[in-house]
Amino acid sequence: MSIDPNKFSLFEKFKNTQFYRSVFRTGVPVVSHRQRMMIMLNSVFLHLHPVRLPKHAVKVRYTWCMGGLSFFIFLVLTVTGILLMFYYRPTIEYAYGDVLDLSQQVPLGIMREIHRWGAHLMVITVWLHMFRVFMTGSYKPPREFNWVIGVCLLVTTMLLSFTGYLLPWDQLAIWAITVGSNMAGATPFLGMNGPGSSLLSIGDVNFITSVSDARFALLGGRFVGEAALLRFYVLHCIGLPFIIMIFMIVHFWRVRKDGGISGPT
Amino acid sequence: MMDAIKHFINFIAAPKILFNVILLSYLIIFPPIKPFQIIHNTLGVDRLWTKKGGIFIFSLMFLAFGFGLTDPNFRLIVLKPDNVPIVALLFLVVFFLWFALTQAKANDEAIAKGGKPKEWAESREKVLVFPDLVYIEFIALIVAAALLAVWAIALQAPLEQPANPTVSPNPSKAPWYFLGLQEMLVYFDPWIAGVVFPTVIILGMMCIPYLDKNRKGLGYYTYQDRKMAINIFMFFWLVLWVFLISIGTFLRGPNWNFFGPFEYWDHDKLEVLNNVNLSEYVYMIGLKQGLPSNIWLREAPGFAVLIVYFGLLPAILAKTAFKDVYQRLGVVRYSIFVVLLLMALALPIKMYLRWLFNIKYIVAIPEYFFNI
Numbered sequence: 352m353s354i355d356p357n358k359f360s361l362f363e364k365f366k367n368t369q370f371y372r373s374v375f376r377t378g379v380p381v382v383s384h385r386q387r388m389m390i391m392l393n394s395v396f397l398h399l400h401p402v403r404l405p406k407h408a409v410k411v412r413y414t415w416c417m418g419g420l421s422f423f424i425f426l427v428l429t430v431t432g433i434l435l436m437f438y439y440r441p442t443i444e445y446a447y448g449d450v451l452d453l454s455q456q457v458p459l460g461i462m463r464e465i466h467r468w469g470a471h472l473m474v475i476t477v478w479l480h481m482f483r484v485f486m487t488g489s490y491k492p493p494r495e496f497n498w499v500i501g502v503c504l505l506v507t508t509m510l511l512s513f514t515g516y517l518l519p520w521d522q523l524a525i526w527a528i529t530v531g532s533n534m535a536g537a538t539p540f541l542g543m544n545g546p547g548s549s550l551l552s553i554g555d556v557n558f559i560t561s562v563s564d565a566r567f568a569l570l571g572g573r574f575v576g577e578a579a580l581l582r583f584y585v586l587h588c589i590g591l592p593f594i595i596m597i598f599m600i601v602h603f604w605r606v607r608k609d610g611g612i613s614g615p616t
Numbered sequence: 617m618m619d620a621i622k623h624f625i626n627f628i629a630a631p632k633i634l635f636n637v638i639l640l641s642y643l644i645i646f647p648p649i650k651p652f653q654i655i656h657n658t659l660g661v662d663r664l665w666t667k668k669g670g671i672f673i674f675s676l677m678f679l680a681f682g683f684g685l686t687d688p689n690f691r692l693i694v695l696k697p698d699n700v701p702i703v704a705l706l707f708l709v710v711f712f713l714w715f716a717l718t719q720a721k722a723n724d725e726a727i728a729k730g731g732k733p734k735e736w737a738e739s740r741e742k743v744l745v746f747p748d749l750v751y752i753e754f755i756a757l758i759v760a761a762a763l764l765a766v767w768a769i770a771l772q773a774p775l776e777q778p779a780n781p782t783v784s785p786n787p788s789k790a791p792w793y794f795l796g797l798q799e800m801l802v803y804f805d806p807w808i809a810g811v812v813f814p815t816v817i818i819l820g821m822m823c824i825p826y827l828d829k830n831r832k833g834l835g836y837y838t839y840q841d842r843k844m845a846i847n848i849f850m851f852f853w854l855v856l857w858v859f860l861i862s863i864g865t866f867l868r869g870p871n872w873n874f875f876g877p878f879e880y881w882d883h884d885k886l887e888v889l890n891n892v893n894l895s896e897y898v899y900m901i902g903l904k905q906g907l908p909s910n911i912w913l914r915e916a917p918g919f920a921v922l923i924v925y926f927g928l929l930p931a932i933l934a935k936t937a938f939k940d941v942y943q944r945l946g947v948v949r950y951s952i953f954v955v956l957l958l959m960a961l962a963l964p965i966k967m968y969l970r971w972l973f974n975i976k977y978i979v980a981i982p983e984y985f986f987n988i
Contacts, residue, residue, distance in 0.1 A: 400745045423760060468701070469764055482712060485824075485849055488836075522776040538811045539812070544806070575781070614735060615739055
């Protein structure tokens, strides 16, 4: 793009201000090799990436973009989740009504839709990302441990989705969580209906009862009620995002430290 | 005519039949043993992993899906807002399977001719991340955001009646990504299907990089260089995970009974369940006597089966079918590998035992909630 130096341009003037140059240190337009490198190095967000990559690594047919999309959808879910928290109160009196209001009273109320479909989409993109990593053999040395971190991320993603499932407090929610959490009651040794639970006792005193087993710990009660809603809300909004972010930091760091994206040797 | 086709599809969609169809297709497409490799070669399954093959697969899928949509019962279940992602998942999984294997086939052919995979030539050339990658990411991000926005406007997030602990919907289904586990509940007790299996699945996935000692096939799509790993992976991913989720989502109705894709979800459908435990088979049918009152004696046959399956079988396999694997992996890795594999195979084995002999439990000690 050629710029006529005699033509008056507000943008060109603006680009020479102290303010503009303090924000975009690299300068615009980006024309030189050096500038292209400096953009990557100067930006806190972009410097997650290396400056240079082998050509196969930028091809969609190799990466499927699924890892990046998982992260992007995670960000979308964080933003929409924060917006939803403005309206939502995690008590059995208010929860359902608040969700109803979200779609009926809030202008342009599609945040819940984006959040819910985004959650489904993130589970799918995470699975497909793992599928790609497997098909390219990218878990092989030296990236073994990053695959293990990835499995942790998969589990946390599904737990996030699972805890979020309860929050609308409708029939679908409590019964899906009832089905899911009943499994915890069957945990060997630690669940009331699990094998070996009666072994954890002294004389007649049984330690694993309906108010002290794994299911109770998950729900904070003997059934899916007020305490379970609060627990799932806290886990969904604070606990699990905190954990998944730590795993993500390690995951991204290790991608770079283990030699960048996989490629043929 | 239409009804006859629908009737036929309903019939073959029953788990007993569909699982066999899926298992057989898996064995032919990803042949783990020689006889199936021969069928694989004669049928020329590899031709699927080309552009023409892709067109064939997708025409078939869209045709089947389009035909299904003409039926009200099929529409009801497939177009339910919460089931839309699973329909999308099915198409995406098939697409990416084709996409990966098509590239693998091209690379394998190049390698067979003494060449290098396509990725190899490309990886010699370096590109700058800005703008080459940043722009691709930017476009992917816009597309994903647009997709989500359209999806959110088109389909309202479902909200059912307010929660009521006294009225349980029938069927009560877990979130869709757990439906594979819920489907296992038909064959195993909750402590296995809901606790032991998920734990083993997670640990088993973490073990993959340490069990696969094949150093070939890193950083490029290939099938021939890591046949065994891919065959095993596909069994878990396609047969035991995606397929079971689809069954649980689309084909399980009230009382977790099976319903064909074109069948009305009748709440009064009755299915006769007369399942028998192994101990009852041995003592009451085999030895024509009552069950012993001693639990250990009663369940001795079941424990014997378990000891043979998990104790003896790995050793026998190490000497026979898995001789090379054993030598490659060493004792520790081999033991972990074989136990994981046998646990996974326990599911189809239990399915067949149920369908053929109505076996309920191998070991049944309901006194201690210990049923296998």
